[in-house]
Amino acid sequence: xxxxxxxxxSKVDAxxxxxxxxxxxxxxxxxxxxxxxxxxxxxxxxxVARVLKNGGFSTIAFTSExxxxxxxxxxxxxxxxxxxxxxxxxxxxxxxxxxxxxKPILKEDPRNISIDEKLELTRQYNSIPLKQEGISTxxxxxxxxxxxxxxxxxxxAEIREDLVTNGIxxxxxxxxxxxxxxxxxxxxxxxxxxxxxxxxxxxxxxxxIALQLLEAKPVTRGVYNVIxxxxxxxxxxxxxxxxxxxxxxxxxxxxxxxxxxxxAKLGNEVLTIIDDPTVPNQLxxxxxxxxxxxxxxxxxxxxxxxxxxLHSRRTxxxxxxxxxxxxxxxxxxxxxxxxxxxxxxxxxxxxxEELLTELGDGLYILDAKGGQTSGENFTFGAQYxxxxxxxxxTEMVRDINIVGNLYQTMQNIVSVGNDLVxxxxxxxxxxxxxxxxxxxxxxxxxxxxxxxxx
Amino acid sequence: MxxxxxxxxxxxxxAELYCNSQESDSVSFENAQLKDIxxxxxxxxxxxxxxxxxxxxxxxxNLLNPKDLVDNALSSLKGGVEAEFSFPLTSEVNRVxxxxxSLEELxxxxxxxECQRLVDLLSLRTKGQINVDAGKVVEKxxxxxxxxxxxxxxxxxxxxxxxxxxxxxxxxxxxLLVGKKFQEMPDSSVNYVLDMYNQSQEExxxxxxxxxxxxxxxxxYVLIWRLKIGTSGKSVYDKETPIxxxxxEKIFDSKLTIYNDPLDDNLPxxxxxxxxxxxxxxxxxxxxxxxxxxxYDLHYAKKLNTDSxxxxxxxxxxxxxxxxxxxxxxxxxxxxxxxxxxxxxxxxLKMMDKGIIVGGVLGAHSxxxxxxxxxxxxxxxIYVENGEIIGHVKDAMVAGNIYEVMKNVVAVExxxxxxxSMGTFPSILFEDVSVATKY
Numbered sequence: 100x101x102x103x104x105x106x107x108x109s110k111v112d113a114x115x116x117x118x119x120x121x122x123x124x125x126x127x128x129x130x131x132x133x134x135x136x137x138x139x140x141x142x143x144x145x146x147v148a149r150v151l152k153n154g155g156f157s158t159i160a161f162t163s164e165x166x167x168x169x170x171x172x173x174x175x176x177x178x179x180x181x182x183x184x185x186x187x188x189x190x191x192x193x194x195x196x197x198x199x200x201x202k203p204i205l206k207e208d209p210r211n212i213s214i215d216e217k218l219e220l221t222r223q224y225n226s227i228p229l230k231q232e233g234i235s236t237x238x239x240x241x242x243x244x245x246x247x248x249x250x251x252x253x254x255x256a257e258i259r260e261d262l263v264t265n266g267i268x269x270x271x272x273x274x275x276x277x278x279x280x281x282x283x284x285x286x287x288x289x290x291x292x293x294x295x296x297x298x299x300x301x302x303x304x305x306x307x308i309a310l311q312l313l314e315a316k317p318v319t320r321g322v323y324n325v326i327x328x329x330x331x332x333x334x335x336x337x338x339x340x341x342x343x344x345x346x347x348x349x350x351x352x353x354x355x356x357x358x359x360x361x362x363a364k365l366g367n368e369v370l371t372i373i374d375d376p377t378v379p380n381q382l383x384x385x386x387x388x389x390x391x392x393x394x395x396x397x398x399x400x401x402x403x404x405x406x407x408x409l410h411s412r413r414t415x416x417x418x419x420x421x422x423x424x425x426x427x428x429x430x431x432x433x434x435x436x437x438x439x440x441x442x443x444x445x446x447x448x449x450x451x452e453e454l455l456t457e458l459g460d461g462l463y464i465l466d467a468k469g470g471q472t473s474g475e476n477f478t479f480g481a482q483y484x485x486x487x488x489x490x491x492x493t494e495m496v497r498d499i500n501i502v503g504n505l506y507q508t509m510q511n512i513v514s515v516g517n518d519l520v521x522x523x524x525x526x527x528x529x530x531x532x533x534x535x536x537x538x539x540x541x542x543x544x545x546x547x548x549x550x551x552x553x
Numbered sequence: 554m555x556x557x558x559x560x561x562x563x564x565x566x567x568a569e570l571y572c573n574s575q576e577s578d579s580v581s582f583e584n585a586q587l588k589d590i591x592x593x594x595x596x597x598x599x600x601x602x603x604x605x606x607x608x609x610x611x612x613x614x615n616l617l618n619p620k621d622l623v624d625n626a627l628s629s630l631k632g633g634v635e636a637e638f639s640f641p642l643t644s645e646v647n648r649v650x651x652x653x654x655s656l657e658e659l660x661x662x663x664x665x666x667e668c669q670r671l672v673d674l675l676s677l678r679t680k681g682q683i684n685v686d687a688g689k690v691v692e693k694x695x696x697x698x699x700x701x702x703x704x705x706x707x708x709x710x711x712x713x714x715x716x717x718x719x720x721x722x723x724x725x726x727x728x729l730l731v732g733k734k735f736q737e738m739p740d741s742s743v744n745y746v747l748d749m750y751n752q753s754q755e756e757x758x759x760x761x762x763x764x765x766x767x768x769x770x771x772x773x774y775v776l777i778w779r780l781k782i783g784t785s786g787k788s789v790y791d792k793e794t795p796i797x798x799x800x801x802e803k804i805f806d807s808k809l810t811i812y813n814d815p816l817d818d819n820l821p822x823x824x825x826x827x828x829x830x831x832x833x834x835x836x837x838x839x840x841x842x843x844x845x846x847x848x849y850d851l852h853y854a855k856k857l858n859t860d861s862x863x864x865x866x867x868x869x870x871x872x873x874x875x876x877x878x879x880x881x882x883x884x885x886x887x888x889x890x891x892x893x894x895x896x897x898x899x900x901x902l903k904m905m906d907k908g909i910i911v912g913g914v915l916g917a918h919s920x921x922x923x924x925x926x927x928x929x930x931x932x933x934x935i936y937v938e939n940g941e942i943i944g945h946v947k948d949a950m951v952a953g954n955i956y957e958v959m960k961n962v963v964a965v966e967x968x969x970x971x972x973x974s975m976g977t978f979p980s981i982l983f984e985d986v987s988v989a990t991k992y
Contacts (some may be wrong), residue, residue, distance in 0.1 A: 125879070128632070132791060137881060139629030143597065143614040161594040162614050170594055177578075177590040180661055184587045184669075218632060236791045272923065277795045279923045320761070320952070320989045351583035352682055354721040431614075432876065434591065471915040471930070473723040476947060478930030480919030500919055500928035502950045502989070551928050551950030551989035 117252035145431030154188020155181030158434035192415035206291035235274035285524035324461035329520035332540030334467035346414035366509035376440025383441035383537030394424035429531035444540035447515030516542035579688035608636035757944030765908030774974035786849035806962035810892035889976030894965025
């Protein structure tokens with residue numbers, strides 16, 4: 100296949116071009132309540148070409164090899180049209196072209212497990228909530244996505260890498276009269292099928308929370324001091340700070356770029372944030388990004404001071420910084436964009452009990468429920484929280500949504516726990532979906548967060 | 554393709570083939586400079602089989618071997634997914650005008666020039682960050698089944714989108730234009746964005762309290778999304794909707810009439826049939842505040858002993874970019890409208906003694922959607938006092954439950970606008986909505 104790609108690419112008259120071909124195999128088993136609503140394995144494939152000519156850089160995604168000539172012609176035309184209208188020609192930061200074949204080490208390759216076994220396991224986990232009175236329904240699915248990637252460039256890169264991701268996730272819905280509560284559940288990873296075995300306790304715990312939420316009171320809106328659990332701390336790091344360190348999101352905003360300069364004092368000195376796709380056995384692992392750049396760890400924030408950005412070759416050149424292999428595509432339909440791989444707050448020294456004592460009165464907020472960011476503003480939800488009084492956890496409250504400003508919140512993170520946990524299920528939707536987006540952190544304490552209840 | 558359907562029909566009781574192909578181009582300007590021009594040429598197909606009331610489902614991009622696709626569908630059939638419905642025989646459908654051939658010929662240069670023209674116009678009157686996008690999609694779709702249904706449609710879709718952002722943020726003021734062919738964005742749209750932005754430039758810090766809240770066409774989807782979930786045949790079947798027993802009852806203010814109309818072909822994207830080959834029709838959801846209907850695809854209609862309402866579409870609710878061939882049809886409303894009221898936008902502003910315009914939101918997917926709860930960050934919130942825009946608010950949230958908030962409508966704008974999310978809507982002003990701020 101690599102030779103076939105090289106043959107296609109050899110017909111391009113450009114300053115640089117690359118071509119990625121992917122076979123994406125997906126297995127999906129979906130339960131809605133007791134009913135199985137989907138099951139099957141499918142294969143889809145396609146090509147993505149990028150052409151740099153005279154400083155114009157354009158992408159085309161196409162399905163069939165027979166369209167390759169037309170597609171490359173179109174991408175070249177687009178690149179020339181860009182070149183004629185750009186103020187600054189695009190340049191790509193230099194890298195050394197790699198020839199490598201990399202297959203991940205999997206503990207039980209999910210592709211070798213029968214669909215019957217996957218169905219049985221999913222059915223078994225799904226039955227845990229369903230047998231409880233008060234649970235009205237579930238939406239639970241098994242998913243398995245393997246991307247078999249082939250990458251060549253006119254610089255001589257020839258890379259073959261597989262990414263295999265699987266998990267069981269979904270939601271558990273509880274009901275009492277007209278009140279419905281929805282709790283998310285998810286297990287999985289990218290290092291093998293073993294991850295999703297023996298996880299009954301997780302489904303039991305989430306079922307119990309869904310039931311307890313029926314008795315919980317809505318939170319009163321207002322400003323609170325809070326402790327975020329590792330799941331929440333991870334989502335905060337990803338949503339509020341992480342996106343802002345993606346160079347493509349700040350590249351064209353002079354005001355944001357100024358705020359996110361290397362050396363800017365952005366956070367409290369207890370805070371160090373790292374993105375490291377190379378940590379083995381975590382969800383976000385990869386060796387090469389979709390530009391053929393070797394992934395490397397980046398310390399984004401060092402004791403409160405901004406110390407790095409996540410880059411593509413284009414932005415690395417634009418910022419005069421080093422490449423770090425963070426340009427990743429969802430699949431064969433997309434050009435790569437800058438993504439976090441595995442972002443987390445480095446563990447501190449405080450135990451959870453010490454954080455509670457320091458908090459005194461406030462909220463202990465657990466388990467993220469999606470978030471979104473727009474420049475310095477962010478919002479995210481939580482599945483549930485507890486009121487904390489005098490350092491003691493008391494009653495559960497529901498309907499937790501947080502809104503905040505990045506800079507203020509970073510200063511307001513006053514204590515960092517010693518118990519780092521990374522996520523097992525990802526799903527970042529920055530234009531494309533990244534199911535391997537990993538994030539995490541220890542428990543952290545944040546002052547003055549705005550909680551908008553209902 | 555005929556071969557494929559023939560092979561599939563011989564090994565099953567029922568077979569359906571869905572084929573889709575599209576070519577698209579997009580142009581984007583960021584911070585008033587040309588940034589990207591990208592293209593896509595995509596195609597694929599999806600097969601559904603029914604045998605002994607069980608469903609088989611498979612898809613592929615490059616049809617290298619028709620037999621492999623049929624085999625994948627057959628092997629998924631073994632899983633035992635129930636399918637008691639029948640694919641329809643649809644021989645006649647309404648004619649809708651969805652295609653303008655001039656868009657196929659449109660050169661990307663024309664879109665670059667249009668974007669540059671808009672950038673220049675906006676730059677004259679603002680120092681805010683300007684982003685402009687334009688693009689086109691030409692799509693072909695066909696649905697054939699073993700009963701002889703053979704439907705196809707071709708559509709052309711052009712859009713342009715202008716945005717001005719507040720400093721150090723991606724909160725801003727936007728305007729969308731859509732059409733079946735290329736057209737210039739009118740000056741009135743440019744002026745709307747500039748006026749709204751310039752008047753709200755100053756950052757203000759109002760106290761959080763209950764006040765009037767105006768949702769723009771661009772942000773009304775926050776409420777509509779929850780209504781779509783509440784009225785879906787799937788939610789009725791799963792007993793997840795709080796309005797299951799409320800057909801014929803008044804659930805919203807009588808100023809609200811909400812309907813789905815796939816046959817209205819003034820805007821692009823009209824459809825005379827859904828993704829299962831069931832004919833589309835005008836479909837009232839809420840009339841003058843009264844709940845009229847739930848909507849169904851073939852599967853959920855059969856489950857609940859009723860007929861499909863022609864709302865089986867591939868592609869989920871809300872966000873997520875699954876390719877249509879990779880997902881089975883589900884109940885969905887793809888052509889939603891809110892009927893315009895009797896107030897101009899300016900008149901609505903004058904009705905706000907104190908209030909917030911929801912200019913953009915963060916976290917529309919957060920909160921308890923099934924219950925109708927919403928709790929969204931404002932990005933931006935535009936603050937109004939005594940009928941005048943006086944600034945924008947940061948770090949604010951608007952929260953409530955649609956089954957309460959939508960009972961208190963002050964006014965509905967007298968014209969509707971296409972939006973990037975979920976339908977074609979007027980602006981709507983609500984009374985007494987909870988707004989949380991940091992102040």
